[in-house]
Every structure is written in C-alpha cells, then in structure tokens.
Amino acid sequence: MDKVIQKKQWTLKKVFSLGGAGGLLLLLLIYSFFGNSSAKLNVSQGKITIASVQKANFQEFIVVDGVAQPIKTVFLDIIEGGRVEKIFVEDGYQVKKGDSILKFTNTALQIDFMNRESQLLDMINERQTTQINMRQNELQTLNELADIEYRLKQAKRNHRRDSQLIKGKAIAKQVYFTSKDNYDYQQRKFELAKRSIKQNTMLRAERLNQLDASIQRMQRNIGLSQRTLDNLYVIAPISGQLSTLKAEVGESKSPGENIGQIDNLDGYKINVGIDEHYISKVYTGLKGTFELEGKNYELVVKKVYPEVQSGEFKVDMEFLKTIPAKIRRGQTLQIKLQLSSSQQAVLIPRGGFYQATGGGWIFVVNPNGDKAVKRNIKLGRQNPHYYEVTQGLKLGEKVVVSSYEGYENIDQLVLQK
Numbered sequence: 105m106d107k108v109i110q111k112k113q114w115t116l117k118k119v120f121s122l123g124g125a126g127g128l129l130l131l132l133l134i135y136s137f138f139g140n141s142s143a144k145l146n147v148s149q150g151k152i153t154i155a156s157v158q159k160a161n162f163q164e165f166i167v168v169d170g171v172a173q174p175i176k177t178v179f180l181d182i183i184e185g186g187r188v189e190k191i192f193v194e195d196g197y198q199v200k201k202g203d204s205i206l207k208f209t210n211t212a213l214q215i216d217f218m219n220r221e222s223q224l225l226d227m228i229n230e231r232q233t234t235q236i237n238m239r240q241n242e243l244q245t246l247n248e249l250a251d252i253e254y255r256l257k258q259a260k261r262n263h264r265r266d267s268q269l270i271k272g273k274a275i276a277k278q279v280y281f282t283s284k285d286n287y288d289y290q291q292r293k294f295e296l297a298k299r300s301i302k303q304n305t306m307l308r309a310e311r312l313n314q315l316d317a318s319i320q321r322m323q324r325n326i327g328l329s330q331r332t333l334d335n336l337y338v339i340a341p342i343s344g345q346l347s348t349l350k351a352e353v354g355e356s357k358s359p360g361e362n363i364g365q366i367d368n369l370d371g372y373k374i375n376v377g378i379d380e381h382y383i384s385k386v387y388t389g390l391k392g393t394f395e396l397e398g399k400n401y402e403l404v405v406k407k408v409y410p411e412v413q414s415g416e417f418k419v420d421m422e423f424l425k426t427i428p429a430k431i432r433r434g435q436t437l438q439i440k441l442q443l444s445s446s447q448q449a450v451l452i453p454r455g456g457f458y459q460a461t462g463g464g465w466i467f468v469v470n471p472n473g474d475k476a477v478k479r480n481i482k483l484g485r486q487n488p489h490y491y492e493v494t495q496g497l498k499l500g501e502k503v504v505v506s507s508y509e510g511y512e513n514i515d516q517l518v519l520q521k
Contacts, residue, residue, distance in 0.1 A: 143515040147476075152517075153506035154469060155453045157497045162449035164385075164485040164492075165442045168376050170394075170403075170421060172435040175371030178342050180349075183335040185359040186210035188351050195349040199340040199366060206351055206363075208336040217329040224322045231315040238308045245304060249297045256290040263287035344368040372431055374403060374421040376439060380412045385443050386419060392441040396428050403439065444485065450497065451490040455505030460512055463491065467517055469502040476504050476517040 186208030193205050266283040269275045340346075349364040357363065378386060390405040403421040411417065421439070457466060463483035467476035481496030497503065504517065511517070 144518055145511065145514045145516075146518045146520055149519050149521055151506075152504050152519075153455060154502050155455070155505045157450060157452055157493065157499055157501045157503065159448060159450050159499055161446045162451055162485070162490060162492055163442060163446040163487065164444040165440050165487050166378070166382060167488055168378055168439050168441055170374035170376040170437045170439045172372050172431050172433060172437065173375050174344070174367035174369055174433060175373050175422070176342065176344075176368040178344075178366045178368075179362055180205070180338060180364045180366065182208075182338070182357050182359055182361045182363060184208065184210060184213060184332055185357050185361070186213075186336055188353050188355045188357065191349075191351060191353060193346055193349075195346060195364070197346055198344070199346050200343045201340055203340045205338040205340055205346065205349070207338075208357065210336055213329075213332055213336070217326070217333055220322065220326050220329050224319065224326055227315070227319050227322055231312070231319065234315060235312060238311075241304070242301075242308070245297075245301050249294075249301060252290065252294050252297050256287075256294045259283070259287040259290040338363070340366055342366055342368060344370075367433065369433075372423070372427060372433075373406070374437060374439065376419050376421055376441070377416040378419060378441070380415050380417055382443070383410075383412070383417050386417075386441075390442060391424070392421060392439045394437045394439045396437065397430070399428070401426060401428060405441075449485075450493040450499065452493055452497070452503055453490060453505055454486070454488065456507030456509075457505050458491070460508035466497075467504040467508075467511070468497070469504065469519070473502075474519050476519060478515045 187210075189207045189209045191206045193199055193203065199205065262283045263286070266275060266280045270277065270280040344366040347365050347367050351357065351363045386405065386408060388405050388408060392403045392405075393400050394403070395401075402424040404424050405419050406422045407420040409418040409420075452466075463481070465478055465480045468479045469476045479496060482494045484492040484494040486492065
C-alpha cells in the first residue's frame with residue numbers, strides 16, 4: 105500500500121532566499137535612516153544667505169590702517185655726555201638748522217683740551233729752540249770748515265813750492281816729505297769736514313721734519329678735541345619742530361643717549377602695517393587712497409620694510425599730489441591699498457562660509473531652489489567685498505555664502521521655506 109509523503113513547508117533554499125532578502129531590506133533601511141541623515145540637513149532659507157555668481161569689474165585691494173608721520177625725522181643722540189648746563193629751546197618750538205638747542209659741561213674734556221694745547225705750545229717751543237741750536241752749530245761748523253780750507257790752501261802752496269825746490273836739491277828731502285804729508289792731511293781733513301757738514305745738514309732737516317710732523321699730529325688732535333668740545337652744544341641738524349626733548353638743567357647724560365627729535369613738518373608720510381600674507385604682493389609704486397573730510401587723497405608706496413614683526417610688515421607711503429591741510433602727526437587713516445588693476449572676473453560675495461571651507465568647496469543651490477549640494481571650487485584673489493572664482497562655478501548659479509558652522513560633514517542642504 106502506498107504511503108502519502110507530506111511536502112516540507114521550509115526548505116533550506118527557501119530559508120536562505122528569505123534571509124538574503126531580509127538582510128538587503130535591513131541594509132536599505134539602515135542606510136536610509138543613518139546614511140542620509142548624516143549627509144542631509146534641513147535648513148530654513150531665512151537663516152542662510154544665498155548669492156548669485158556674477159561677472160563684474162574686480163580689483164584686488166585691502167583696507168589697512170596707516171599713521172601720519174613727518175616726511176623726515178632726525179633723532180638727537182648725544183655724542184659727548186655731560187651735565188646739562190643750559191637749554192636754549194623748549195620742547196614743541198620751531199628751530200632752524202644750526203640753532204643751539206642745549207649745552208653740556210664736561211670738566212674732563214675741557215681739562216684734556218687744555219693739556220693738549222699746552223703740549224702743542226711745548227712742542228712748538230722745542231722746535232724753535234732746536235732750530236736755533238742747529239743754526240748756531242751750522243755756523244760753527246762752517247767757520248771750522250773755513251779754517252780747514254785756509255790751512256789746506258797754505259799746505260798746497262807750500263807743497264807746490266817744495267816740489268820745485270826738491271828738483272834743484274835746494275831743500276832736504278825731509279822738508280819736502282813733511283810739506284807733502286801736511287798737504288795730504290789737510291786735504292783729507294777738508295773732505296771729511298765737508299762730508300760731516302752734509303750729514304749734519306741732513307740730520308738737522310730730518311729732525312725738523314720729525315718735529316713738524318709731531319706738531320701737525322698734535323694740531324690735528326687739538327682739532328678733534330675742539331670738535332669734541334663743540335659737541336657739548338646740541339645743534340639742530342635740520343629746520344623743523346623740536347619734539348620730545350628729554351633733558352633738564354643739571355641732569356647728567358651719557359654718550360649715545362637720545363634726548364629728542366626734530367620733525368620736518370613741510371610734508372608727511374604714512375606708515376602702514378600690513379599682514380604678512382600680502383608681503384609678496386606689495387612693492388614700491390603701488391597706489392592707495394583714503395577719504396578725509398569728504399575728499400579722496402592718493403598715496404603711493406615709497407619704501408617696503410622686509411622685517412616681519414607680530415605677523416605684520418611695514419611700508420611708507422607718500423602723497424601723490426595734495427596733502428590734507430588738517431592732517432596731524434600720529435593721526436590714523438584707513439587706506440584702500442590697490443594690489444591689482446581693475447579687470448573683469450567671475451565673483452561671489454564674501455561670507456562666513458570661507459572660515460569653514462578655506463575656499464575649497466561651497467553649497468550650490470539647484471535650479472528648483474529646494475536643495476543646495478556641496479561642490480568643490482577654487483578661489484583666487486579677493487578684496488573686502490568679493491572672492492574671485494577661478495574654477496567650479498558658472499555665471500548665474502546661486503550659492504550659500506553665510507556661515508557653515510555645523511555643516512562641515514553635510515553633503516546636501518534641504519532648503520525649507
């Protein structure tokens with residue numbers, strides 16, 4: 105008799121099929137719940153700022169603060185120290201070049217100068233005495249030479265006579281040899297005397313030259329000492345306004361100490377501090393403008409200081425044409441420094457998004473206006489109003505330019521009204 109076999113409801117194949125479908129469904133549910141929530145964010149349109157990508161004239165510039173300073177300032181540093189004896193001009197007054205500002209006293213310098221003068225007088229007297237003695241010795245030597253020459257002539261005459269007489273055997277040979285020896289002796293003595301006079305003359309001239317050189321050297325030293333004494337007077341090197349005079353009568357000052365400055369107020373320069381980020385873009389000849397009392401004034405960079413301190417470097421700017429009549433020393437001015445000429449460029453307004461993205465990406469609003477999708481871009485130059493777009497955006501597109509705080513890991517903004 106045949107046996108009825110019941111069909112199995114759950115086969116192994118069916119279990120695996122249902123398990124795979126359930127796992128896939130579970131994965132889809134997890135992705136839709138967790139994955140999309142981390143990539144999307146609902147944002148109210150009233151809490152963000154949307155701007156259009158546009159093409160317009162663009163000029164790269166920065167706004168910096170500059171301080172008005174005199175066109176030329178000369179610092180008054182003491183050359184020779186001492187005690188302040190007298191002040192001729194008070195702080196804040198106008199001075200002319202060559203005016204005496206104050207006088208120092210320095211007893212040590214004055215005594216040294218007097219000692220040098222005494223040494224010079226002693227040296228001059230020594231030279232005069234030496235010259236007198238030399239002339240007396242020279243006269244004495246010349247007299248001796250004259251005597252020697254006289255005896256030489258006598259000896260020559262006697263020798264010539266005896267030479268004739270010895271031929272006729274009129275005199276003894278001893279007499280002849282005596283006169284000959286005397287003549288030779290006198291002749292030799294005369295030559296030695298002339299040589300001695302010549303050497304003495306050279307020695308006297310050399311000695312006088314040495315004394316003259318010593319006198320000239322001492323005169324130069326006295327000249328330096330005199331200029332040192334002159335330095336006890338502080339003289340105005342330029343015409344201008346005496347500023348910050350730091351000296352009181354009776355006060356002692358050291359060499360090299362600064363006691364003030366003189367400002368030439370015939371013109372002004374503007375000293376500007378600029379962020380070191382722009383050091384490669386700033387050079388002499390760049391122009392800038394500022395507004396004062398409703399008028400615009402032009403400036404030009406005249407000097408760039410390469411040293412960077414506290415994240416800034418300095419430049420000096422001078423006026424191109426007109427100098428404001430009411431500008432004052434130390435006045436702060438807000439200057440628009442032009443880093444490039446005006447050119448057509450693709451632009452987006454500046455906004456808080458840059459702090460989070462560094463200009464590397466931005467949220468672009470879709471044509472329907474209900475979403476903003478993250479997109480990589482590239483920005484170029486900038487000014488206080490706009491960024492230049494060099495890659496990633498098209499004209500007419502809309503972008504979110506407000507702050508991206510909390511959006512760093514979001515790929516898409518869902519814009520809600």
